[in-house]
Amino acid sequence: WREWRQFHTVTLRWIGGVAIIGILAVLVIFYLLRGMVKIESGRSGRTIVRFNSFERFIHWMTATCFIILGITGLNITFGRPLLLPLIGEEAFSTWSQWGKYAHNYLSFPFTLGVIAIFLMWIAGNIPNKVDVQWLKRGGGIVGHDHPPAYRFNAGQKLIYWIVVIGGTAVSASGYLLMFPFYLSGIEGMQTAQIVHSIVAVLFIAAMLAHIYIGTIGMEGAFEAMGEGTVDVNWAKEHHSLWLEEEERARMGRDDSRRQPMATPAE
Numbered sequence: 001w002r003e004w005r006q007f008h009t010v011t012l013r014w015i016g017g018v019a020i021i022g023i024l025a026v027l028v029i030f031y032l033l034r035g036m037v038k039i040e041s042g043r044s045g046r047t048i049v050r051f052n053s054f055e056r057f058i059h060w061m062t063a064t065c066f067i068i069l070g071i072t073g074l075n076i077t078f079g080r081p082l083l084l085p086l087i088g089e090e091a092f093s094t095w096s097q098w099g100k101y102a103h104n105y106l107s108f109p110f111t112l113g114v115i116a117i118f119l120m121w122i123a124g125n126i127p128n129k130v131d132v133q134w135l136k137r138g139g140g141i142v143g144h145d146h147p148p149a150y151r152f153n154a155g156q157k158l159i160y161w162i163v164v165i166g167g168t169a170v171s172a173s174g175y176l177l178m179f180p181f182y183l184s185g186i187e188g189m190q191t192a193q194i195v196h197s198i199v200a201v202l203f204i205a206a207m208l209a210h211i212y213i214g215t216i217g218m219e220g221a222f223e224a225m226g227e228g229t230v231d232v233n234w235a236k237e238h239h240s241l242w243l244e245e246e247e248r249a250r251m252g253r254d255d256s257r258r259q260p261m262a263t264p265a266e
Contacts, residue, residue: 016201037218047229062113072099114167151242166203
């Protein structure tokens with residue numbers, strides 16, 4: 001018990017603080033040095049569909065749940081030393097109670113979202129040789145090189161697997177905590193708490209980097225999930241192999257429409 005309390009009140013706060021504040025510091029420094037990754041050839045004025053409405057719905061449902069789960073989860077670890085002195089005991093008690101309800105109930109749509117993401121995008125997130133070259137060339141983030149990539153580049157594949165593996169770990173350990181002693185005793189519950197909390201804070205740190213790239217880090221990136229379409233020049237610079245596949249598919253559809261219907265022999 002004493003060791004578990006030491007972990008919860010000291011060790012976890014250090015892990016979470018270093019991970020989250022550390023990644024924020026890195027992102028600020030990187031932005032000051034690199035700035036936004038621009039569409040170097042400028043916008044073409046033509047767009048291509050990148051994510052359909054169902055994909056965007058699943059993404060935003062999962063992302064919204066994740067943000068609320070992250071905030072309410074961090075409150076458990078950091079709320080008492082940081083928030084309680086600022087808002088007082090009564091307000092903190094009310095906030096923590098509602099936060100607990102939100103944390104528990106939103107875990108269900110979050111879990112469904114993780115499962116849907118896994119099934120929806122697994123085909124495009126298997127690592128391949130193109131990913132190795134993408135990483136060697138800095139992925140277009142370092143410098144001004146734009147290595148070719150299919151629909152998902154190596155960086156996006158890394159985020160995908162973090163979401164799938166990390167989301168599975170926090171969901172499974174979280175349900176053990178929500179429904180205590182059904183599958184394990186007190187030691188198992190303590191282990192679940194340790195796994196849940198460590199994976200969660202590292203998950204949050206990784207998603208901060210994902211949010212950075214998808215917003216102020218790269219011009220045109222937010223439009224992919226915001227509107228479902230991206231500028232053709234953006235696609236050409238960041239996902240050229242995917243763009244080529246899409247254009248070949250479109251040309252194939254156009255050719256099939258032009259084929260004359262068969263006429264009966266006289």
